[in-house]
Amino acid sequence: MTRLDFIFMLTRHDRTVPDAIDHVATALAAGIRHIGFKDIGLPFAELRTVHRLIKAGGATSYLEVVSLDRVSEIASVRAAIDLGVDNLLGGTHVEDVLPLLRGTGIRYYPFAGRVSGHPSILEGSVAEIAGSARAIANRDGVDGLDLLAYRSNTDAEALIAAVCAATDKPVLVAGSIERPEQIAAIHRCRAAGFTIGTAALEGRFPASGPALRAQLDAIAACL
Template sequence: MNEHTQLIVMLTHHDQTVKNAYEIFDNCKDSKAKFWGFKDSGIPLDEMKALYAYMKACGKTTVLEVVEYTEAEGLAGAQMALDCGVDILMGTIFSDSIHKFCQENNLKYMPFVGTVTERPSVLNGSAKEMIAEANCYLEKGVYGIDLLGYRHTGDASAIIKEFVTTVNAPVCVAGDVNSYQRIDEVKDFGAAAFTIGSAFFENKFEGSFKEQVNKVCQYINCLEGVSHV
């Protein structure tokens, strides 16, 4: 991730990897999006490995988001990320054991903050509490933070703004970025990245999957010829 806000395309719907993820990526491999990933459930491990290998062969930066809430499940997800050769592990409730595993295996780790429950995930917790939590993890050496901002049960925009503008590390705003207004917010707040998965499958940005991906990429890079009116 660099100084510009990045789109991470997630081949997921309702926090589950879609069955035809390989086919969709194959159709989109020459799209403008550099970052691609999916969740830890929905397709078999062998299919995950093959798809991530294909993504990397196409020059993409790869992400696995693990939507699990126990240390054991998080460690299993980290092992899955290693087995698949991904670049970035997002999600899991932070634990020192997962962090150590990522450090030992050169995985960039971006854990959840706040109280995360259910699937699709729901986030609770004050901005102040989550900022303190994030700073604790960053002091230990994690790469960044996975903030389920628009899944928050309170004033999501205010929470995201306070968190992103305060935390001095890459923050990915994950989940429910489903409009140009929300893209404007995460970009204006200075988030390193945001994920879109379900919104593409639900045609929130109008067009084929590939057309929607390219529209959003063009929009965040301020290219001409894109309108969201």
């Protein structure tokens, strides 16, 4: 099997945390090379600093959109373009976003399926979500999918497997991942990667201790 990408999100409960700048340094020191944040939680000037530090440390950057209305999502996309992030995750207004991203070089991973609420949840059956994934992934300009598998009412592993089978494009599993068994399932299903934020920042992941460095080391050991 190919190696999974672990994307460390500087977020708690779908918001970028106030001390994100400090956590960037810890993550880089732990060898984490995929680091992301959300479009809410910090003033834009601070997000710019966070992004600058991620890139200066040699890591790949990700901005995940959690706004579900069209106007807010477009504003978030424009922020991602302004920052110059490497990857844009999430969002549901694919038709509106694709023209904005054209020519920017930003890789785009919109949500598969029907997403609602904050923190976001994924609605629908495995078949419905896989069908949505196939249709979205077939769009030119869509580089992969953002899948909230562990925030759905389905069998999460069956859902990940179905979505990965629906497209050759990479699938990133996001949200509510906090156990090694979940990472193992994501790997078995051949997803490209996963995100963890809250579980690491709150010391929930099984590790030698709750400190962020111990959490990141334990997660990285699952890859």
